[in-house]
Amino acid sequence: MSALDKPFLDKHLSRRRLLGTAAAVAGGGVLLGCAPGASRSAADLSYWHLMTGGDGIVMAGLVDAVNAQHLGFSATQTVLAWGPPYYTKLAMASAGGRAPDLAIMHASRIAGYAPGGLLEPWDLDLLAEVGVRESDFPPLVWQKGLYDGKLYSIALDTHPFVLYYNTEHAEKAGVTDDLHSLKSTEAFTEVARKLQQVTGKHGLSYGYLGDGSQMWRLFYTFYRQQNAEMKLIPGQKAQVDEAAAVKALKFVQSLLDDTIASKAGDGGTATSEFLHAESGLLFGGVWELPSIKDAKLPFDAIPIPTLFGTEAAYADSHTFVLPRQSKADPERRRHTYQLVAEILKRSVKWAGAGHIPAYQPVVKSSEYQALKPQSNYAGIPDYVNYDPDAWFGGAGSDFHRYFAENVQNVFLGSGDPAAGFEGFVKRLNVLLDRPQPL
Structure with missing residues (x-):
């Protein structure tokens, strides 16, 4: 992290819950702060991800930009350690039905989570209402999010x-x-x-x-x-x-x-x-x-x-997933869809970290095309290869x-x-x- 990044990151750390390994899991694997029964309104969204360093700074900025639009909800980020710690905690929270409203998952991990009922499929009609459609994504990237005919993840990027x-x-x-x-x-x-x-x-x-x-x-x-x-x-x-x-x-x-x-x-x-x-x-x-x-x-x-x-x-791709909840609030779920759509539409900022935005209206924009060398490799999603699907495979x-x-x-x-x-x-x-x- 550069000296210039630190004050920016410190500003956001006070608004993001960083959970240590020892304190993250309580009550037989339940992350208490994310329980649907906690005193959270439908406008208070919980969002887990594993973005740290420069990626974490950019993601914090994206979420803050969405919150600043006052769309009827506010998202609070929880940042956990990359790799096995993150995926273990997410699995435990999902298994307990008390997971966050939204989480980031590598596309290569979907095969280990969707079959076990740890994720909920996205509603394509509701996605279309917020401006997110299959035609907005490269075919191979969209298809990676499918399992048993249903969409379980929406790609934020491709990082080759x-x-x-x-x-x-x-x-x-x-x-x-x-x-x-x-x-x-x-x-x-x-x-x-x-x-x-x-x-x-x-x-x-x-x-x-x-x-x-x-x-x-x-x-x-x-x-x-x-x-x-x-x-x-x-x-x-x-x-x-x-x-x-x-x-x-x-x-x-x-x-x-x-x-x-x-x-x-x-x-x-x-x-x-x-x-x-x-x-x-x-x-x-x-x-x-x-x-x-x-x-x-x-x-x-x-x-x-x-x-x-x-x-x-x-x-691989960072993707948005809906972790399983025992009782999902319909209004909060609709806000979650809005949050994802708004982040995707601003993902040219995410491209600054090197990633290729999955949302093609952004890739086709003059702002993205002017990014060098990022736009030099923007065609890779057309022939991308992810890890073979396996429950024991994927990032970390x-x-x-x-x-x-x-x-x-x-x-x-x-x-x-x-x-x-x-x-x-x-x-x-x-x-x-x-x-x-x-």
Whole structure:
């Protein structure tokens, strides 16, 4: 957080409830402050999310802007720790029927919550009344929110894995045009080597050590670029394309040779290396954009090039969900729909953090199109790839950890790609053979 951000954030912290791990759960898993029986009017909405840092500041500003419109309600935010703590507390509150009016959930998590009755579906007619329709969203992004024919989540954004590059280094290496037209792994490797000759250190920065999510994001991008499927159906063996997986892993392994890229770098080291101009390329999420901009680095960002024949990009989405309540107040529910609609319509502000707004009227606006480099990768939602649906998958889940346990040695260069992927699939099959716990 920058010094300029702190006073702004402090201003909002007094109006947002930050729940610590120890104090958040009480009374057998019920979060008391969110009980429908508490003294809250229909105009007092509770909204949980896991946005912190710069994202938290932007979200606070969006909610404040909606509250300032005096639309007959006021939303109070509760910010909880990212990852398992957040999703555990949300599940417990939903299971007790005493959840918040609105919550943020990663799209990759819907498969673990909707089947267990922890979420309530959105009313499409009521959404249309507040100006939110299926036609306002990219088809793949909208479809990710569907389960059993009903809509359980509404995307706020898409946040993909992209390729950043140092524009000065690219110009010196003579590869600027090449970066926008790469169509093979050989061509990418050649560009990376040319950039290494310019930097004298590495051509590419990519951090993955100890981070299964980072490993998965790059692997799955290249796996899906081969038009390879991965279906995880409970009670069945995982349906995978082993040849495509091995090919993707071997390519990543070839890049991590301590010349093109560090053999054993973590995320922080990779980002720092790129920010200090010690590399020409960086594989990273769009959420890295604010820190890269703050560094005043000459850079640009583009979708990861299609190196295996099929356009594909890994991403997730922050989505709005209606956690299950034992008794939902109709008036408060209508206000909740209004809150979501108003945030979506203002989501060009959210794009400042790097995310691609899901609400297409915003993406098509001149204000968004003027944002650089954000608008450079605005087409990714048309070919986005989310995690395979699984009750044990999604952001902050064990799914990515299981991938790391079996594949990290492959990335380090000491493991066999085929054996590593086989070990991961065996772990998936054990989970698929178990009943969903919720």
